[in-house]
Amino acid sequence: MLSRVAENLYWVARYIERAENTARLINVNANLLLDLPKTVAFGWNPLIEITGSEALFHELYDEANERNVIKFLTGDANNPGSIMSALQSARENVRTMRDFLPREAWEQLNELYLMARTQLSSALSKHKRYDYLRSIIAGTQQMIGIFASTITHDHGYDFLRLGRYLERADMTTRIIDVRSADLIADHGDLTPFYNIQWMSVLRSMSAYQMYRRQTQGPVRRVDVLRFLFQDRQFARSIYYCLFHAEAFLRHLPRNETPLQHLMQLQRIVSEADLYQLKQQDLHDFIDELQRELAIIHDQITATYFAVAAPDKTTTERTSALQA
Template sequence: MMLSRVAENLYWMARYLERAENTARFINSTTQVLLDLPRGASFGWDVLLKAAGLDALYDEHYGQPNEADIMRFLILDERNPSSIVASIHSARENTRTFREVLPMEMWERINGLYLYIRDHAARAARGRGPRWEVLNGVIERRQSIIGLLTGSMSHDLAYQFLKLGRNVERADMTTRILDVNSAVRLPSDTTAPETARERLWMSTLNGLSAYQMYRLHVGVHVSGPAVLRFLLADPHFPRSVSHCLGEIENCLCDLVNYEEPLKVARYAWKRLDGERLDDLTAENLHDRLDQMQGDLAELHTAISRQYFHLHQQSALPEQTLSQ
């Protein structure tokens, strides 16, 4: 039997690690967008807070938004539970409580990631040069953890809850990284505005390590509608929302009592599949992405209600890959 408490800890450990990596990607991608903006474009660091849904929490602890304070808030401020340091610390604490269901090396990898960001977070928050280096270090170390889990952990019930958490978090953050681009307003006198916009979308692809796969499966020309189709609806790219929803559905079908969360997942996929992505503009993209984030929040609620908030049933039946 697998306790619902253990399942919840696995789910949240995966979400915290994915959140740390994606926040690093979010910051690096936005930094690149800022570097690629033409003179006079309307864009500020506070867009990062709004896209992440953290603007109200930031306002509780800081004054006027500026790059230095926002970087401190997103990277190392533990009053922000979604900061990179706080997320990795939470993942580490979750891992400590159920090390017996994970590969032996898992604790060493997560503890190493925690020690790395603890030692380098302040340097990352101070300047763009060290920030890029340190955050790439977070991404690389997190990727090594995924490789360890994929190659060394039985793909059993525990693994399904890890995949659930990872894909819910990943889909949500993909929509938030896309949302940054919807906030950019190019000045009316921009020379070659299409070229400028293309550079912005290329920065988004690079931030998600998606540029090479985009070139392979879509083509060398980068355009807003094509990037949106790829990152929202491509069934094969691991960070597309559609692929994440497919992985979530597969995980749920390997569990028991999956009917309600599966219904929510399929509804989210149906709404995405019915979206006319070519008709999305900078003006309406934000609202559509907000809607997707709402669907993912509903999916998280359905998963939590079904598997983690169990009042009478204290355990989940064990399953194997053959079932």
């Protein structure tokens, strides 16, 4: 399989997953803000930090208010992580692979993109936002269904799923991170709100019901963290994502380096003592996971996509082009 094609498929999956999870991220924050007392409401700035785009954001906007942050995360073409940018990149990639992918995949993605673009203003309207984001989530899930049921499950599909699970693991850490800036802990008399935040996080990942069934108990921080980090069966838990990424990576040739790293990361996640992790530690732990995921991504890129030229002159030319 050509490296270019594999890379395209990997990125299509990442972009689609990113669009979905960015929509979830906005939803969780919006819900939290509605539930929390105004005295502790932390506004929209955390989303910018969590997506790691402070510098870019402040270049483009003065103030991290609701309107600006939502604009930045949904429709801003200057933000490569915005929903529209992700959908557009996915669409461009699929367009160049129309001979590999079933026609339905292209049509569905194109429709989703056009819908997201024409109704973009709904994202800025408080009462329409939820439905808008929900239809983006539904559209991306439909893409996953089309891929699962219509394309050949060969190496190409392995790359698609690898991209999806790595992106999802990364985005799940970010969604949890929304709550790592824990302001409520400092407000002793706000206990009733404490669990609500975690409920909100669960809901944003469609995880609330699964969580209740799995734990058979109330919504408690440590149980939620265990569920989202370590659950073996919940499809958005970090462990689950890594476990599945490993399975697909195992199908691929020359997988030693990324595979080794991925399994190491799995161990870190499953052995983490989440009860001991207070907020700052949790945030640091999440940062560490994100760094590790980035390393695995780089190793996959180096192994499969950036297949080096067989000699010195060509490599020099390539790096000259990149510089």
